[in-house]
Amino acid sequence: MITIDDFVMLGKTVPEPNSDGRVFVCSAGVSETMRSLIRIYPLARYGAPARWSINQVALEVNPKDSRKESFRLAGDRTPEAHEQINNTFRDLGKVPQGKRAALLKRHTVGSIKEANDKKISLAIINPDVLDLTFEFNPESPDSPQQALFDMGARPEAGAKRFAYIPRLRFKDEDGQHHLMLRDWGCFEYMRKHGDDKRSDLAGGLHLHNSRSLLIGNFNRHRNSWLVISVLGGLRQPASLFDEIPENSDHLAAALA
Known part of the structure; x- marks a missing residue:
């Protein structure tokens, strides 16, 4: 211990x-x-x-x-x-916000390939061209197909309960990726506000080119990765707009 x-x-x-x-x-x-x-x-x-x-x-x-x-x-x-x-x-x-970049600098890699080569299972990455997408989950009790039937008690937890699973498409130094976004706050926001508001997540996460990603691999599949959270303030903002405080407005509580 x-x-x-x-x-x-x-x-x-x-x-x-x-x-x-x-x-x-x-x-x-x-x-x-x-x-x-x-x-x-x-x-x-x-x-x-x-x-x-x-x-x-x-x-x-x-x-x-x-x-x-x-x-x-x-x-x-x-x-x-x-x-x-x-x-x-x-x-x-x-x-403090001003000390976060220095804290995580040594843990930043240029690509998922670099993380794999170093055999690390967690890393910070600074991606380009961040884009939020959603993968339809037809087995969800809230999906349009399943909603037509009486499914009984709904699950209280787990990504599979959601009709749409968020993903992030981005580019690192080695190429393009399209990873699951497993941040709890994103799912909590969708639970509270419903599928119709899911596109608002992109604005709440401030998905521009000054954002960083905390990524982790899977225990059973070490070369497969997911996004744990989207982080701000770790690199020089591309514009004054990028300096908007992290997690402002209506997503603040969910993404804390």
């Missing part, structure tokens, strides 16, 4: 149901003590730290994940205790 007092939360993925009825959240952040981006999971659905918060937390190696960046919270792992496990985090403050 190791206790660190400088874990900075950078992103949380949409909660997913486990086979035993619990709901799991995966998170990723950075620690100067560990000199690395690190992944902490599973978290509980409620009470997880906010983005850019600095936390003291006790960690242990996750025995089900051999990626060097992967940890789990030290504590009671029984199903009965799961909903309280996020109390392990102790909030110590927030990283």
Whole structure:
């Protein structure tokens, strides 16, 4: 077990149901003590730290994940205790916006290929030509096909409950990519506002060329990647418009 007092939360993925009825959240952040981006999971659905918060937390190696960046919270792992496990985090403050770029500079790569070559499972990337798209999920209980039938109780968690799954199309130094966007705040926004408002996510995320992406690979498929969160303030803005404060207006709460 190791206790660190400088874990900075950078992103949380949409909660997913486990086979035993619990709901799991995966998170990723950075620690100067560990000199690395690190992944902490599973978290509980409620009470997880906010983005850019600095936390003291006790960690242990996750025995089900051999990626060097992967940890789990030290504590009671029984199903009965799961909903309280996020109390392990102790909030110590927030990283000022002016210090975020320096904090993450060493963890930035030019391409997904570079991340694969370095055999890292988390990275920051500065993409070009960001474009938000949506993949239709016909098996969702909210899809037009399924809505015609009485599906009974609707699932309370998981990306598969949504009729449209967000993706980001972008270019890095090695070429084009089209990755799933698993940011919890995006799905929370769609849950609250419905499919008709999903296109508003692009504006809320400020998808212009000064944005950066926190990406992570899959445990079982190490060369397959997803976007954990969209981050601002890590590189020189392309214009005055790009300096709009991150997560402003109606998406602020969902994307925090």
